[in-house]
Every structure is written in structure tokens, then in C-alpha cells.
Amino acid sequence: xxxxxxxxDRVTITEVGPRDGLQALSVWIPTDRKIRLVSDLVATGLHxxxxxxxxxxxxxxxxxxGRDVLSSVPRSPGVRYAALVPNLRGFQDAQLxxxxxxxxxxxxxxxxxxxxxxxxxxxxxxRIEQIVDAARGGPMRIRGYxxxxxxCPYSGPVDPARVAxxxxxxxxxxxxxxxxxxxxxxxxxxxxxxxxDAVLAVVPADRLGLHFHDTYGQALANIIxxxxxxxxxxxxxxxxxxxxxxxxxxxxxxxxxDVVYLLRGLGLAPSPAVDLERIAxxxxxxxxxxxxxxxxxxxxxxxxxxxxxxxxx
Amino acid sequence: xxxxxxxxDRVTITEVGPRDGLQALSVWIPTDRKIRLVSDLVATGLHxxxxxxxxxxxxxxxxxxGRDVLSSVPRSPGVRYAALVPNLRGFQDAQLxxxxxxxxxxxxxxxxxxxxxxxxxxxxxxRIEQIVDAARGGPMRIRGYxxxxxxCPYSGPVDPARVAxxxxxxxxxxxxxxxxxxxxxxxxxxxxxxxxDAVLAVVPADRLGLHFHDTYGQALANIIxxxxxxxxxxxxxxxxxxxxxxxxxxxxxxxxxDVVYLLRGLGLAPSPAVDLERIAxxxxxxxxxxxxxxxxxxxxxxxxxxxxxxxxx
Numbered sequence: 001x002x003x004x005x006x007x008x009d010r011v012t013i014t015e016v017g018p019r020d021g022l023q024a025l026s027v028w029i030p031t032d033r034k035i036r037l038v039s040d041l042v043a044t045g046l047h048x049x050x051x052x053x054x055x056x057x058x059x060x061x062x063x064x065x066g067r068d069v070l071s072s073v074p075r076s077p078g079v080r081y082a083a084l085v086p087n088l089r090g091f092q093d094a095q096l097x098x099x100x101x102x103x104x105x106x107x108x109x110x111x112x113x114x115x116x117x118x119x120x121x122x123x124x125x126x127r128i129e130q131i132v133d134a135a136r137g138g139p140m141r142i143r144g145y146x147x148x149x150x151x152c153p154y155s156g157p158v159d160p161a162r163v164a165x166x167x168x169x170x171x172x173x174x175x176x177x178x179x180x181x182x183x184x185x186x187x188x189x190x191x192x193x194x195x196x197d198a199v200l201a202v203v204p205a206d207r208l209g210l211h212f213h214d215t216y217g218q219a220l221a222n223i224i225x226x227x228x229x230x231x232x233x234x235x236x237x238x239x240x241x242x243x244x245x246x247x248x249x250x251x252x253x254x255x256x257x258d259v260v261y262l263l264r265g266l267g268l269a270p271s272p273a274v275d276l277e278r279i280a281x282x283x284x285x286x287x288x289x290x291x292x293x294x295x296x297x298x299x300x301x302x303x304x305x306x307x308x309x310x311x312x313x
Numbered sequence: 314x315x316x317x318x319x320x321x322d323r324v325t326i327t328e329v330g331p332r333d334g335l336q337a338l339s340v341w342i343p344t345d346r347k348i349r350l351v352s353d354l355v356a357t358g359l360h361x362x363x364x365x366x367x368x369x370x371x372x373x374x375x376x377x378x379g380r381d382v383l384s385s386v387p388r389s390p391g392v393r394y395a396a397l398v399p400n401l402r403g404f405q406d407a408q409l410x411x412x413x414x415x416x417x418x419x420x421x422x423x424x425x426x427x428x429x430x431x432x433x434x435x436x437x438x439x440r441i442e443q444i445v446d447a448a449r450g451g452p453m454r455i456r457g458y459x460x461x462x463x464x465c466p467y468s469g470p471v472d473p474a475r476v477a478x479x480x481x482x483x484x485x486x487x488x489x490x491x492x493x494x495x496x497x498x499x500x501x502x503x504x505x506x507x508x509x510d511a512v513l514a515v516v517p518a519d520r521l522g523l524h525f526h527d528t529y530g531q532a533l534a535n536i537i538x539x540x541x542x543x544x545x546x547x548x549x550x551x552x553x554x555x556x557x558x559x560x561x562x563x564x565x566x567x568x569x570x571d572v573v574y575l576l577r578g579l580g581l582a583p584s585p586a587v588d589l590e591r592i593a594x595x596x597x598x599x600x601x602x603x604x605x606x607x608x609x610x611x612x613x614x615x616x617x618x619x620x621x622x623x624x625x626x
Binding site for chain 1: 314315498500501502503504506527528529530531533534536537541564568570571574575577578579580609610611613614615
């Protein structure tokens with residue numbers, strides 16, 4: 001049972017399409033097009049967006065213009081523009097263009113951390129500590145991401161107790177909030193529920209977010225146990241864009257359109273209202289323009305539903 | 314929270330792909346191919362399948378060979394082969410080829426019933442009563458379907474109390490079970506939960522099933538409140554096939570692959586075990602053969618995962 005605590009009990013959606021949704025694309029999205037995508041999304045009422053990452057441009061070439069995106073995107077008051085930073089150098093680069101929030105990343109699976117990040121979890125904590133120290137006293141919020149919270153592509157199921165320990169440590173290091181990344185989309189309501197129960201035993205719900213991928217079609221269902229437990233921060237991606245560059249065709253993030261549709265039904269949609277039909281229009285247009293696979297069923301359905309009007313636009 | 318009452322607490326999946334999944338296709342599926350599809354699915358361990366409907370062949374030409382399918386498909390012991398019958402004449406046609414169960418249909422929305430069935434709900438009850446009377450004393454189980462249990466495409470939201478009254482009446486007429494059809498896939502966890510609470514106030518969970526469509530990407534999430542409330546009968550369709558012939562491109566039924574993946578995680582998958590990887594293989598092969606859009610993310614993901622082996626098959 002999902003219980004709202006009142007009219008102000010709303011979910012904050014972090015739109016990660018401009019970062020997680022784009023990072024693995026082989027087609028280059030021009031910088032001004034990225035900026036326009038962000039501005040278009042802000043105009044729908046979304047007020048929390050991850051728009052850049054300051055990673056090695058040789059590894060993730062699509063994100064090499066993060067500085068330009070963040071320095072040029074028109075900032076709307078009350079909107080948070082976030083960036084992912086892998087290390088102190090990335091933080092220093094990001095700092096020059098003042099994101100409102102930064103995302104730092106570790107993993108619950110040691111094997112995943114080592115194979116994908118070429119580092120240990122312990123080393124990732126040292127990097128995070130350096131970043132937090134450098135950010136201290138500044139205006140930026142820090143969100144700590146934990147990858148592979150239920151399943152690791154290499155070592156299988158992940159112990160929920162490990163996730164809890166890591167979440168607690170991220171907060172004790174100075175992260176303002178923790179986001180639980182179900183990186184490979186293999187989790188189910190069962191494994192997600194067990195993981196959440198372990199984490200919620202040590203971290204309050206209002207400091208937790210969910211970042212789920214939809215590889216096995218479970219992402220929206222997996223959000224339900226989070227909402228039932230009072231979690232009110234959810235990452236999602238326009239048109240369900242995203243996916244791992246090392247698993248071609250892998251499904252992306254849970255689609256913003258599908259999540260907003262669900263939340264609207266539950267009375268938990270962000271307030272003031274988000275223009276879901278407009279998000280669907282942006283998603284369809286963007287996918288069409290760059291030949292991307294549109295993965296939001298709500299987006300598809302809404303575009304069919306509104307077509308008679310949108311033809312007149 | 315989904316609570317299993319023990320090792321025998323399992324979900325019965327009704328595979329509706331061979332009927333609901335195919336009925337709206339414009340490409341003709343040859344009768345022997347339909348039969349092979351059913352047999353292939355039975356070989357995966359699925360033991361409850363809707364394989365035909367005895368409707369007007371002018372309206373649903375794809376289903377005109379229902380008699381041949383049911384008379385020719387090899388019957389496996391312990392497997393139920395079901396057929397939809399719209400009226401007494403359809404029942405009499407079906408009776409000649411002995412389905413194990415029949416599905417009768419009414420709707421919760423009067424406007425839907427009138428526009429799509431050209432009849433009133435009251436008239437549909439009269440037809441159902443004739444069918445139940447004719448079937449009395451025979452071996453066939455009767456499942457009563459209610460369409461549009463949360464939303465009507467013409468008149469909007471549906472009153473949960475109406476659904477409850479209709480469910481109760483179907484049982485009192487002699488139906489053995491009632492299946493709640495969320496026909497247009499617009500419902501959310503909120504509207505589905507309210508509808509289920511109303512119905513469960515008058516009908517026990519063990520006589521209820523769920524039949525959800527995925528138009529807005531909500532179908533799997535919408536199943537969660539049903540499982541939480543103890544419902545253990547779910548309709549699903551191979552590769553998410555299905556969709557209304559009057560809404561081109563509309564998403565189909567919730568995909569069997571996605572549902573089985575979820576249930577396996579929850580320890581509620583049908584027992585003895587269903588071969589999920591084999592279902593995914595059948596779904597991909599069938600869609601490829603007839604150029605159909607494959608709509609199961611779990612199916613896609615499983616086929617990628619097993620490809621190195623299946624190449625050797």
C-alpha cells in the first residue's frame with residue numbers, strides 16, 4: 001500500500017536522460033542540441049536534471065562537452081542542474097561551471113567496481129572523500145550513487161547488508177543523499193524489497209533515491225516497493241533512453257513518461273504539475289531526430305492520444 | 314508486501330497469446346502453426362492456455378479456425394485448453410471440440426459494451442446465463458471476464474463499486490471464477506488498488522484473476538497490488554502480443570516473459586517449473602517468423618543472455 005502523508009508528499013524526479021540517456025550513444029548529439037533538450041525538459045516543469053558528467057572523454061566521448069553544456073544552459077530559478085564526477089579532477093572541472101548538485105559513484109559489487117571502474121570499492125571511497133572535502137562549505141549538494149544494488153553482471157546476487165553498509169558510509173562521509181542504482185535491471189520486486197529493507201534499517205527514506213534500469217521490464221514494478229516504503233526520489237530518463245555501451249541493445253533507464261504517469265495516478269507527481277504530454281512530445285521528437293529507439297510505452301500512448309491536437313502545433 | 318502462504322502458493326498463468334495475442338493480426342497465422350505454437354508453449358511447462366475463440370468470423374477472421382485448433386491440438390494431461398465464447402451459439406460450436414474451460418465476457422462500462430459489443434451489459438448477462446445453463450453438469454469450467462475494470466475509452470474512469478457488483482453477479486450466475494480485464498491499459502497502481510479493494514470486499518481472492526494490457530507501460534506494476542492482495546491467477550501473452558484492432562499500434566497484453574520473471578523472483582512462479590528461457594525463444598522466433606513487434610523486455614534480455622548457447626541448438 002502506497003500511503004501519501006499529504007498534499008506536500010510528492011516525488012522528486014531526477015531526469016537523467018541528458019546524461020545517462022545519452023552517454024552511450026554512438027551518434028554525436030551536438031552541444032547546442034543537448035542544451036536545448038535540457039531547456040525543453042525544464043519547460044515541462046521538471047526541476048531536477050542530470051545534464052553532464054566529467055569523466056574521461058576518451059572513455060565516454062559523448063560527455064566531453066559537459067563544461068559547455070553546464071556553462072551555456074540557461075538556468076531557471078528553482079531548478080537543479082546536476083553533474084556526475086568520478087574523481088577530484090572531475091570535480092574541479094565541474095566546479096568551474098557550478099552544477100547545483102554532483103553525483104559521486106561507488107558500487108555494492110567489488111567485481112563490478114574492479115572490472116568497470118578499474119578500482120576497488122575502498123579506492124572509490126577515498127576518491128569520494130576527496131571530493132566531499134573539496135566541496136565542503138560550498139553550495140553543491142552531493143548525491144552518492146551505489147551501483148549494482150541487487151545484481152552484479154559478474155558475481156551475481158548482491159548481499160543487501162553490503163548495500164546498507166555502503167549507503168551508511170556514503171552519508172557518514174558527507175553525502176547529502178544516497179541513490180540506489182539497479183544498474184543491470186535484473187532485480188525483481190523480491191530482491192528490491194529485501195535490499196530496501198536492509199538499507200532502510202540504517203538510512204531514513206527521505207535521504208534515499210532509486211535509479212532503476214528496465215532490462216527485464218521490471219523497473220516500474222520495482223519502484224512500487226520503494227514508494228510503499230516512503231522513498232520519494234526517483235531517477236528516470238526521457239523515452240527510456242540509456243543502456244550500457246558494453247551490452248548493445250540493453251534496455252535503458254525506466255522511462256520518465258511511464259514514471260510520471262504512475263505518479264500522477266498515485267497523486268505523488270511532482271508539484272507544481274509536470275506537463276507529461278509535453279515530455280512525451282519531446283521524447284518522440286528527440287528519438288525521431290537521432291534515430292533512437294523510443295522505449296516509453298506511456299510516451300507512445302500519449303503521443304497517439306494527443307496527435308490530433310499536436311498536428312495543429 | 315507480497316506474502317506467500319507457503320510452497321504451494323503459486324500463480325497460475327493463463328497464456329492468452331494464441332487467442333488474445335493473435336486475434337487482431339492482419340497476417341494470417343496458418344492453423345497448423347497456431348497448433349504448433351500452443352504445443353510449443355505447453356512444452357515449456359505452461360499448463361493453462363486460451364487457444365481459440367468462437368466469435369463471428371467476419372468480425373475476427375484470425376479466429377475462424379478455432380474448431381480446428383481445438384480438435385487437432387494434442388492434449389497434454391493436466392493442461393487446460395480454453396476458448397472464448399460470446400454467446401450460446403459460440404458455446405455450442407465450442408462444445409463440439411471440448412475446451413477445458415470457456416471464457417464469457419461482459420464489461421463494467423455500459424458505453425464500452427454498447428459500442429464494442431453492440432449490446433447492453435444486461436443483455437450480456439442474459440447471454441452468459443444461457444451459456445452457464447447449457448454448460449451445467451458438464452466438465453467445462455467457466456471464467457467470467459469483465460472488460461474495462463478501471464477505465465473506459467469512451468466514458469473515462471470506471472466506478473470500482475460497479476466492477477464489484479458485476480463480479481459478484483458473474484459468480485452467482487454460476488461462473489467458477491472472475492477475471493478482471495484492464496482492457497485499455499490506462500489504469501495505474503492507484504486505480505487498480507481501489508478497484509481490487511472494492512471487488513475483494515465481495516469476492517474471495519482465490520476466485521479472481523487479472524488480465525492487464527500494457528498500453529501505458531503500467532501492466533506489470535499493476536499486477537503488484539493484485540499479488541499483494543492474494544490474487545494468484547494472471548493472464549499474459551507471449552512476447553506481449555495483442556492489442557486492439559481498432560487502435561493500431563496499441564500495446565498488447567502484459568508479456569508472459571516479464572510476468573514469469575517477476576514471479577520467479579517472488580517464489581510464486583507456476584510449479585512444476587516453467588522454462589522461461591524456452592518461452593523467450595518461442596516468442597522471439599514467432600515474432601521473427603511473422604514480422605511482429607516483440608514487446609517483452611525480459612524476453613529480449615533472456616535471448617541475449619542465452620544466445621551463445623542457443624546458437625548451438
